Amino acid sequence: MSAIVASxxxxxxxxxxxxxxxxxxxxxxxxxxxxxxxxAGKTTTxxxxxxxxxxxxxxxxxxxxxxxxxxxxxxxxxxxxxGEFTLYESLTGEQLLxxxxxxxxxxxxxxxxxxxxxLDSDLRRPIRELSHGNKQKICIIQALxxxxxxxxxxxxxxxxxxxVQQEFYRLVxxxxxxxxxxxxxxxxxxxxxxVCRRVAIIRQGRLLKVATVAELKAKALRRVTVTFAGPAxxxxxxxxxxxxxxxxxxNRLCCVVQGSLDATIKALAxxxxxxxxxxxxxxxxxxxxxxxxxxxxx
Amino acid sequence: xxRNVFLKTLRDARGAVLAWGIGLAILAAAIVYVFSTIRDDxxxxxxxxxxxxxxxxxxxxxxxxxxxxxxxxxGFMRIEFLNSLPLLLSIFAIVEGTAAVALEEExxxxxxxxxxxxxxxxxxxxxxxxxxxxxxxxxALAGLGMVAATRFVVVEPPWYRMMLATxxxxxxxxxxxxLALLGSCALRRRxxxxxxxxxxxxxxxxxxxxxxxxxxxxxxxxxxxFYGYGASRPLSGELIPGYxxxxxxxxxxxxxxxxxxxxxxxxxx
Numbered sequence: 001m002s003a004i005v006a007s008x009x010x011x012x013x014x015x016x017x018x019x020x021x022x023x024x025x026x027x028x029x030x031x032x033x034x035x036x037x038x039x040a041g042k043t044t045t046x047x048x049x050x051x052x053x054x055x056x057x058x059x060x061x062x063x064x065x066x067x068x069x070x071x072x073x074x075x076x077x078x079x080x081x082x083g084e085f086t087l088y089e090s091l092t093g094e095q096l097l098x099x100x101x102x103x104x105x106x107x108x109x110x111x112x113x114x115x116x117x118x119l120d121s122d123l124r125r126p127i128r129e130l131s132h133g134n135k136q137k138i139c140i141i142q143a144l145x146x147x148x149x150x151x152x153x154x155x156x157x158x159x160x161x162x163x164v165q166q167e168f169y170r171l172v173x174x175x176x177x178x179x180x181x182x183x184x185x186x187x188x189x190x191x192x193x194x195v196c197r198r199v200a201i202i203r204q205g206r207l208l209k210v211a212t213v214a215e216l217k218a219k220a221l222r223r224v225t226v227t228f229a230g231p232a233x234x235x236x237x238x239x240x241x242x243x244x245x246x247x248x249x250x251n252r253l254c255c256v257v258q259g260s261l262d263a264t265i266k267a268l269a270x271x272x273x274x275x276x277x278x279x280x281x282x283x284x285x286x287x288x289x290x291x292x293x294x295x296x297x298x
Numbered sequence: 299x300x301r302n303v304f305l306k307t308l309r310d311a312r313g314a315v316l317a318w319g320i321g322l323a324i325l326a327a328a329i330v331y332v333f334s335t336i337r338d339d340x341x342x343x344x345x346x347x348x349x350x351x352x353x354x355x356x357x358x359x360x361x362x363x364x365x366x367x368x369x370x371x372x373g374f375m376r377i378e379f380l381n382s383l384p385l386l387l388s389i390f391a392i393v394e395g396t397a398a399v400a401l402e403e404e405x406x407x408x409x410x411x412x413x414x415x416x417x418x419x420x421x422x423x424x425x426x427x428x429x430x431x432x433x434x435x436x437x438a439l440a441g442l443g444m445v446a447a448t449r450f451v452v453v454e455p456p457w458y459r460m461m462l463a464t465x466x467x468x469x470x471x472x473x474x475x476x477l478a479l480l481g482s483c484a485l486r487r488r489x490x491x492x493x494x495x496x497x498x499x500x501x502x503x504x505x506x507x508x509x510x511x512x513x514x515x516x517x518x519x520x521x522x523x524f525y526g527y528g529a530s531r532p533l534s535g536e537l538i539p540g541y542x543x544x545x546x547x548x549x550x551x552x553x554x555x556x557x558x559x560x561x562x563x564x565x566x567x
Contacts, residue, residue, distance in 0.1 A: 050413060052565040076415035086407045090310065091300075099300035103414035142410065 001064045003028045003150055003181035004049065008058035011044050011205075018044045020205045021058065026183055031176045033196030033213075034185040041205040042185040043083050046152050049183075050080060062150060076104070079143035083154035083185070093123035093130075093138045100142050107145045115141045118167050133159040140168065144175075151175060151182045157191060169195055201290055208290050219259050221289055223279045226253045229272035240267050258289075303411075303421055307428035311394060318390055319436040322383070323443025326464075329378045330444055333371060334451030342369050349377070358510040361528055371455065372533040375444070380463055383440065384527050385503060387433055387471035392495045394432060395478025398425040400488035403566045412565060419557045422483060426553050429475045430468075437464040455533045463532035469545035470523035474499050476552030484559035486566060523548075 004026035011019040019041040026032040036042050047053045049060055051071035060067045062074045088096055093116075101107035116123050121137040130138070136159045143151060151172075157165050172182055172195050186192050192199060193213055201208040209216070226232070234248035237255060240263045246255035251274075257264050261278060268276070300306045336342045346369045349357065361381035367373045399422070402408035411421070441464035445457045455463075477498055481491030502522045509519030519525050526541030 047565070052409070052412060054564060072415050072417050075413060078413075080409075080413040082406075082409040082413070084406055085409050086405045087410065088306075088310075088407060095300060099306055100410070100414055102301045103303075103411075103416050105415075139410070 001028070002026060002061075003030075004032075004060070004062050004183060006045065006049075006058065006060045009045070009048060009060050010056045010058050011041075011048060011053065012056040017205045019048075022202075022205075022207055024200060024207065024210065026181060027198075028181055029176065029179040030198060031172060031182040031184055031196045033192035033199035034183060034202065035187065035189060035192055035199055036202035037187055039204075040202045042187075042202060043154055044205075045202075046080075046154050046183070046185060049152060050075060050078070077149045078152060079146060079148035079150070080152045081139050081143045081154060081156045083158070085139060087127045087135055087138060089128035090126070092126050093121060093141075096127060096138065097123065097142055097145065101145060104146050111147065112141060112145050115144055115171075118171070119164055120167075131159075133161060133164070136160055137164065140171075144171065147180075149180055151180065152185075153182060154185045155187070156184070157186075157188065165191070216290075219289070221256050221258050222261075224255055224257050224261070224264065225275075225277040226255075226268060226273060227251060227275040228253070229274055233271075236271065237264060237267050240264050302424060303416065304424035304428050307398075307425050308431060311428060311432045314390070314394070315432045315435050315439075318386075319439025322386065322436060322440035323446075326379055326440050326443035327447035329375065330447035330451060332378075333374045337369075337371075342374075345369075354511045355507075358507045372531055375463075375533060376531075380467065380532065381528060383437070383464060383467035384470040384524055385499070387436060387467055388474040388499050388523075390436060391429060391433060391471040391475030392478045392492060392499065394429045395426075395475040396482045396488050396491040396495065398422070398429070398479050398482045399560060399563075400482040400485065400491050403486075404488055408565055418560050422479065422557045422560050423553065426476070426479055426556070429479070430472060433468045433471050433475065434465060437468050440464045459533055459535055462535070466530070466532045466537060466542065467527055469542050469549070470502075470527060472549040473523050473545050473552065476549040476556065480552050480556040480559060483556040483563060 002025050004024065006022045006024040009019060009022040009024075010017070022041070022045060034042050034045070044053070048055050049062055049067055051067050051074075054068065063077055065074050067074060088099075091099070097107075097112055101112070112123075115121075116137075119137045119140065121134060121141060123138070127135060127138070136156075140156060143153070153172075157168060160168060169191070172184070175182055182195075184192060184196055196213060198210065198212050199216060200210045228251045230251060232248035232251050232253040234246055234253065236253065237243040237246050242258050242260070243255050243264055244258070246253060255264075257278075265276075300309060336345075346367055349360075349368055352360075360377055368377050399408070402411065412418075438461065441461040444460045444464065448457070448460070474495055478491055478495040481494045482488065485491050485494070502524060505515065506519060506522035506524040506528060509515045509517075509522070509525075523545060526538045526545070530537045530541070
């Protein structure tokens with residue numbers, strides 16, 4: 001059984017299509033990245049999974065349960081970090097977590113204590129005195145404290161300092177190691193690259209691509225610089241379809257290669273090569289390539 | 299302490315309850331004290347004469363149309379304090395009722411609440427239950443103010459009549475609170491919910507006033523939430539039969555509609 005399934009899920013506000021025919025499947029025990037710029041439909045998707053808003057058409061299930069009919073049962077098994085939120089300012093972190101834990105029928109206090117220690121969160125202070133980052137920590141603790149089977153994280157690291165971010169990534173890795181599922185929505189590509197195995201890329205409410213991070217990187221554009229023993233020939237790689245923007249300068253040739261380097265290396269073998277530098281593509285490069293590809297297609 | 303939405307809401311309202319309750323208790327005690335100082339005075343009788351000479355519309359506004367005489371403790375307290383109590387409690391109910399859902403949406407605190415495994419109807423019902431308890435607590439504090447003041451002056455009604463008199467002012471506020479809650483659940487903005495409840499409150503108030511002097515709308519007075527309390531003599535234990543039950547029934551209907559509205563509502567992003 002899939003952890004999350006969306007079938008033709010759509011949300012329209014009049015003529016505006018916040019989400020359009022989203023088909024998605026998240027496997028149990030995986031950390032699934034949901035990438036897109038602001039306004040792409042990421043939050044809309046998560047809010048429909050929690051039954052905060054209702055689909056115009058299509059349906060979604062979480063842990064095999066229909067999001068409309070069984071939302072309470074789903075929420076019992078799901079932890080959620082909203083992208084934007086306000087905590088009850090009059091309470092301390094301890095009181096807020098105690099209140100939310102009561103609504104869940106009780107939570108092991110040791111789990112809360114352990115999470116607070118790891119995220120360096122002072123739960124005794126009134127929430128109104130906390131910075132945004134410290135409020136974010138409390139929000140993360142409430143999502144994790146009941147050890148939910150599925151975590152829905154909407155831009156979860158916003159406001160966290162780098163050290164806490166590292167600890168948070170470790171927590172996500174532990175959740176995955178325990179066989180639980182994480183749906184990780186973000187526009188910070190490097191963190192998705194770090195924690196997710198598969199990624200969905202969404203743009204203007206439409207799904208562009210679902211692939212593993214490795215697959216996406218294989219299709220990525222990488223910048224290659226080749227140093228020859230003699231003068232570089234700008235037309236040497238003209239017959240290689242993966243190569244573009246080749247520029248020769250002295251004994252160096254700079255170009256952009258999409259996907260595998262195999263054909264490029266074989267073409268270079270005709271000349272004496274001193275050095276090849278290939279920059280590892282970031283997921284950001286992948287995203288931008290796909291993003292523009294989608295824009296061109298549209 | 300914060301085991302559920304009911305207790306959490308009550309905790310949030312505790313400052314307002316104490317402020318309203320203590321304020322009304324002091325006001326009630328002061329009016330009892332004023333009565334005790336002028337009860338045997340000729341000025342009270344002259345006040346009665348002044349009230350009787352007022353134009354009917356002014357008498358209707360201050361609620362003296364239903365009061366035979368302001369020289370009695372019952373009449374004096376009704377005209378000076380009790381007749382205003384349902385209106386004041388209704389204002390409290392509007393503030394609390396509209397805050398229930400719409401304010402949480404505006405503040406974006408509702409996402410975290412609704413991410414928990416709690417049914418929407420429970421959120422509405424528990425928040426309304428807290429409003430009911432808070433309104434009765436304010437009324438009880440006001441009654442205690444009256445009772446405390448009468449320990450120093452001799453007046454006729456026993457303490458429980460005074461407590462009954464203030465708590466009987468709550469049901470009209472519960473209707474207004476129910477409407478405020480419905481607005482809070484059905485509308486996008488809290489301000490809109492406040493306007494709807496305030497217009498209803500004003501319409502109900504003016505219907506009760508104008509129906510006392512305008513023959514044309516006199517039969518409609520019973521539709522005002524203020525009719526039953528204004529026309530009763532709560533300090534004498536004389537209440538219009540069934541009046542409270544009709545109001546409570548109306549409040550329940552409004553809460554059911556609020557549950558329905560919140561069940562269909564899409565939470566604002």
